[in-house]
Amino acid sequence: xxxxxxxxxxxxxxxxxxxxxxxxxxxFSGPLDLLxxxxxxxxxxxxxxxxxxxxxxxxxRIRTLGLNEAAEYLEMAARLLRIKAQMLLPRGAEEAWEDxxxxxxxxxxxxQQMREVVDVLERRGEERRNQFARAYLPTAPExxxxxxxxxxxxxxxxxxxxxxxxxxxxxHEVVPRTLDVPGAITIIRSVLALRARILWxxxxxHTAEPWQILxxxxxxxxxxxxxxxxxxxxxxxxxxxxxRDAASEAA
Amino acid sequence: xxxxxxLLEAALFASARPIATDELAALDGDASPAELQSALDEIRExxxxxxxxxxxxxxGGGWQVLTRAEYTEAIERxxxxxxxxxxxxxxxxxxxxxxxxxxxxxxEIEEIRGVAVGSVLKSLHERGLIDVVGRAEGLGRPxxxxxxxxxxxxxxxxxxxxxxxxxxxxxxxxRPEPVLADAAASDDAQDETGA
Numbered sequence: 001x002x003x004x005x006x007x008x009x010x011x012x013x014x015x016x017x018x019x020x021x022x023x024x025x026x027x028f029s030g031p032l033d034l035l036x037x038x039x040x041x042x043x044x045x046x047x048x049x050x051x052x053x054x055x056x057x058x059x060x061r062i063r064t065l066g067l068n069e070a071a072e073y074l075e076m077a078a079r080l081l082r083i084k085a086q087m088l089l090p091r092g093a094e095e096a097w098e099d100x101x102x103x104x105x106x107x108x109x110x111x112q113q114m115r116e117v118v119d120v121l122e123r124r125g126e127e128r129r130n131q132f133a134r135a136y137l138p139t140a141p142e143x144x145x146x147x148x149x150x151x152x153x154x155x156x157x158x159x160x161x162x163x164x165x166x167x168x169x170x171x172h173e174v175v176p177r178t179l180d181v182p183g184a185i186t187i188i189r190s191v192l193a194l195r196a197r198i199l200w201x202x203x204x205x206h207t208a209e210p211w212q213i214l215x216x217x218x219x220x221x222x223x224x225x226x227x228x229x230x231x232x233x234x235x236x237x238x239x240x241x242x243x244r245d246a247a248s249e250a251a
Numbered sequence: 252x253x254x255x256x257x258l259l260e261a262a263l264f265a266s267a268r269p270i271a272t273d274e275l276a277a278l279d280g281d282a283s284p285a286e287l288q289s290a291l292d293e294i295r296e297x298x299x300x301x302x303x304x305x306x307x308x309x310x311g312g313g314w315q316v317l318t319r320a321e322y323t324e325a326i327e328r329x330x331x332x333x334x335x336x337x338x339x340x341x342x343x344x345x346x347x348x349x350x351x352x353x354x355x356x357x358x359e360i361e362e363i364r365g366v367a368v369g370s371v372l373k374s375l376h377e378r379g380l381i382d383v384v385g386r387a388e389g390l391g392r393p394x395x396x397x398x399x400x401x402x403x404x405x406x407x408x409x410x411x412x413x414x415x416x417x418x419x420x421x422x423x424x425x426r427p428e429p430v431l432a433d434a435a436a437s438d439d440a441q442d443e444t445g446a
Contacts, residue, residue, distance in 0.1 A: 029340045030366040072366045110363055116420045117347035118340070121406055125338065128407035131308070131317040132332045134267055 027065070031076035032111040034061060039108070046108060049101055051087055055080040079104070177211045184212075184219030192229060192244050200240035252297060255282055256290040259314075263294075269313030269404060311403030312410060345371045346380060346402065350414060354384045354395035372396065380405060 028034040038057050044050055058080055062073045086100035099105075191198055204216055220242065223229050232241045252260070262270060262278055275287055282290070291314060295307040308317045318326065326332050338346070345368050348360050360368050375381045384397035403410065 029344055030364055032365040076365065107363070107365070111365070113417060113420050114344060114347050114351075114363060117351065117414065118343045120415060121343050121347055121350075124406040124408065125343075127320070128405060129334050129337070130320040130323045131407075132323065132326060133318075134264060134316055 031073045032108060033115075034058065034073070035076065036108060036112060036115075046112075047105060049105070051080065051084045051101060055084050179211055179215045179218065181215050181218045181222065184215040185222060188216070188219055188223060188242075189228070192242070197241060197243040200242065203242070252293055253290060255279060255286060256293040256297070259287070259290050260294050260316075263307070263314060263316045266315075269308075269310045269315040271313040275314065308407060309409050310407050311400045315404075339371075341366075341368075341371050342375055345375060346398070349375075349381055349396050350398050350402070350411060351417065353397035354387075355397075356387050356393040356395055358393060360396075 028037070035054070035058060038054055038061065039046055039049065042050075042053065042057065044054070055077075059077050062070075062077060083100045083104060091097045188203060191203060204213055208216075220229070220231060224231050227245055230243050230245050232243070233239075234241070258278055259275055262275065272284075272287065275291075276282065276284070291307065297303070298306050303319075304322055305316050305318055308315050323334065327334060341364075344364055345360060348363050349355055352359065352363075357368060357372060360372075372381070376383075379399055379401040381396050381402065382399050383394045385395045386392045387395055398411070402408075408414065
């Protein structure tokens with residue numbers, strides 16, 4: 001086997017689109033699980049794994065299972081290939097040789113130990129699952145509220161108190177008030193006929209109601225639009241000056 | 252039964268969760284620990300010897316009355332109660348690692364399992380089986396996870412020590428004496444050349 005078994009063909013062969021990321025969850029719970037099952041199937045010594053054979057099997061298996069797109073399996077494949085390459089390097093007999101498989105073996109053993117614990121937990125969990133506790137509930141229930149200790153007279157007096165506390169709603173009738181713009185225009189025209197220049201405060205009385213103020217304002221704007229007068233304000237918030245339009249006067 | 256045993260039985264009947272020994276002691280201030288224990292033994296014997304449909308179980312450092320397994324099918328068929336869903340293999344693996352290595356970070360769990368465990372941790376946390384028990388000192392101060400009392404209840408364990416010790420497991424983490432080393436090495440060499 002050569003390293004080329006993990007070439008681009010692997011990806012081209014892989015189902016794309018809909019089936020691109022199917023991982024057989026029920027079969028293997030991870031790359032270590034798959035590796036362990038291969039070691040069992042091949043009946044090899046975990047302390048002396050024939051890395052080339054196992055690596056080949058691993059790559060074939062992840063391809064047939066469609067796992068070769070899952071990063072974790074690919075990472076393991078790459079790791080196996082690296083170990084295989086390290087194994088092929090010539091080793092000096094004199095110097096201490098560190099088995100490149102040592103780390104992998106340690107992880108496999110650790111994983112295998114954990115799987116043993118899983119078996120224990122699975123058995124215990126299944127036993128417990130088959131027994132119901134008192135008041136089967138997913139979570140502890142809230143203690144129920146104590147029943148009300150209340151006489152009819154107390155209830156009626158409570159109702160009475162509530163009713164008395166609730167005031168009659170105060171009703172307010174909204175009367176629509178129409179603006180009188182034509183009337184305001186007449187007034188402004190007549191004032192301007194007497195004086196060439198007046199101030200806003202002079203045509204709006206202190207006691208004027210909102211509808212009157214609005215009517216005067218709209219009348220002013222209307223006349224300004226018609227060119228009968230000019231509206232000016234010397235500075236912000238200053239009194240507005242209203243004067244006869246010189247042009248219209250001339251006309 | 253003695254009055255104390257009756258009192259404990261009533262309390263066990265009223266509670267949906269295992270009752271811790273000190274909580275049982277609070278029921279009767281005069282009862283000594285020895286008296287409590289003999290009352291519990293009395294209840295257990297009462298259920299076992301006279302043949303009741305329930306039994307007294309010691310779980311998570313407390314005591315709980317549970318139905319006997321042989322009646323589960325019938326109870327579930329009558330829809331009086333239903334068994335909780337089983338945990339997935341991934342969830343069990345993750346729990347096993349946390350149970351033995353707690354407090355443990357996510358990265359350490361992933362190192363052992365060889366796969367990402369983010370979503371598994373989330374669902375275990377939601378089921379109340381694990382909890383965050385602290386933060387590691389290292390880079391990024393990762394969260395550390397540990398098992399909860401609910402974990403003990405789920406697996407009917409009295410305490411964590413009831414799980415097999417790592418030296419009691421069949422797989423040993425230490426390397427055996429290299430007796431087969433030569434034979435296996437030649438096998439491996441053959442394999443390499445044959446490939």
